[in-house]
Amino acid sequence: MKILITGGAGFIGSHVAETYLAEGHEVVIVDDLSTGRREQLPAQAVFYKLDIRSDGMDAILEKERPDVVSHHAAQKSIPKSVADPLHDSDVNITGTLRLLNSCVRYGVKRVIFASTGGALAGDSAAIPTPESAHPMLMSPYAVSKYAIEQYLRLYQLSHGLEFIALRYANVYGPRQMPDGECGVIPIFMRNAAAGISSTLYSYPDMPKGTTRDYVYIRDVCRANVSALSCEAGQVVNIGSGQELFIADIYEAVCQAMKLSLPLKRAGVRAGDLRRSALDCSKAASLLHWSAETQLPDGLQETAAWFYAS
Numbered sequence: 001m002k003i004l005i006t007g008g009a010g011f012i013g014s015h016v017a018e019t020y021l022a023e024g025h026e027v028v029i030v031d032d033l034s035t036g037r038r039e040q041l042p043a044q045a046v047f048y049k050l051d052i053r054s055d056g057m058d059a060i061l062e063k064e065r066p067d068v069v070s071h072h073a074a075q076k077s078i079p080k081s082v083a084d085p086l087h088d089s090d091v092n093i094t095g096t097l098r099l100l101n102s103c104v105r106y107g108v109k110r111v112i113f114a115s116t117g118g119a120l121a122g123d124s125a126a127i128p129t130p131e132s133a134h135p136m137l138m139s140p141y142a143v144s145k146y147a148i149e150q151y152l153r154l155y156q157l158s159h160g161l162e163f164i165a166l167r168y169a170n171v172y173g174p175r176q177m178p179d180g181e182c183g184v185i186p187i188f189m190r191n192a193a194a195g196i197s198s199t200l201y202s203y204p205d206m207p208k209g210t211t212r213d214y215v216y217i218r219d220v221c222r223a224n225v226s227a228l229s230c231e232a233g234q235v236v237n238i239g240s241g242q243e244l245f246i247a248d249i250y251e252a253v254c255q256a257m258k259l260s261l262p263l264k265r266a267g268v269r270a271g272d273l274r275r276s277a278l279d280c281s282k283a284a285s286l287l288h289w290s291a292e293t294q295l296p297d298g299l300q301e302t303a304a305w306f307y308a309s
């Protein structure tokens with residue numbers, strides 16, 4: 001199969017690219033290197049440095065004619081989406097719609113979309129949250145990811161463009177950069193290694209901070225392989241199903257790095273959900289997938305990469 005990955009120079013996209021190549025697929029990557037890095041591109045992949053919003057995307061789809069588009073490029077920061085909703089919607093909604101139109105024009109069979117489970121869960125939802133829960137949409141980022149899930153349904157109905165939306169929990173692992181909401185583990189690692197205390201953003205009634213669901217990158221890559229051939233038209237949670245306090249994650253990171261530093265405390269940031277963990281039973285039935293990596297093992301591998309890089 002030929003697979004075009006947008007955002008393939010980034011954290012998740014570059015691992016997914018390597019996994020697809022190892023499975024014998026052809027991989028084409030489009031990335032503007034805004035947060036991704038050239039050195040993360042697998043050597044066997046064809047690479048185009050381009051913004052997904054540019055007119056040049058159409059020519060790439062016309063030339064490469066991929067069977068599948070794995071869409072990982074995005075404005076991915078919740079705080080930035082709150083500060084600049086127009087930019088968020090320009091990249092995450094308009095940019096994605098332009099991409100979907102090119103997919104229809106050039107005969108792409110399936111789009112795999114990197115959606116979000118954590119940001120869509122909402123504070124009133126049951127924990128762990130199934131895909132069927134009504135999302136609370138607490139940030140422009142959540143609105144844009146949810147909007148694209150709805151557009152994908154429409155495009156499958158009206159143009160026959162198959163889709164799978166993978167609603168990731170908080171993904172962690174080697175190559176993740178310490179930026180934004182998704183990057184709490186690399187932020188903790190960077191600070192701990194530099195001897196700097198990290199900040200715990202918490203609600204007054206949640207002294208151990210908010211809760212999140214963490215899933216290791218290798219497990220996420222397996223889900224992306226299953227998504228190539230599973231039943232189309234599905235939105236599916238990809239997480240561990242475990243609800244963990246951020247303060248406990250911090251402890252686990254310190255253990256993995258064999259360091260000990262106290263946390264500083266601050267109030268929550270705009271768009272921060274109180275609790276989040278995903279019900280991943282649909283992934284088990286649809287993708288025959290479940291998270292296999294235990295947090296201490298994933299953190300050990302991430303810490304080893306951090307010290308080596």
Ligand SMILES: NC(=O)c1ccc[n+]([C@@H]2O[C@H](COP(=O)([O-])OP(=O)(O)OC[C@H]3O[C@@H](n4cnc5c(N)ncnc54)[C@H](O)[C@@H]3O)[C@@H](O)[C@H]2O)c1
Nearest residue numbers: 007009010011012032033034035036051052073074114171
């Ligand atoms: N990391 C997580 O925990 C997490 C959780 C839920 C969803 N996601 C989603 O997964 C995807 C990948 O996230 P990540 O953590 O690997 O982030 P990342 O920043 O490492 O990767 C995003 C990549 O997209 C590229 N990119 C950004 N805007 C672009 C544009 N306009 N044109 C072309 N390329 C562009 C960046 O250069 C980068 O290489 C995103 O869509 C994100 O919203 C991530």
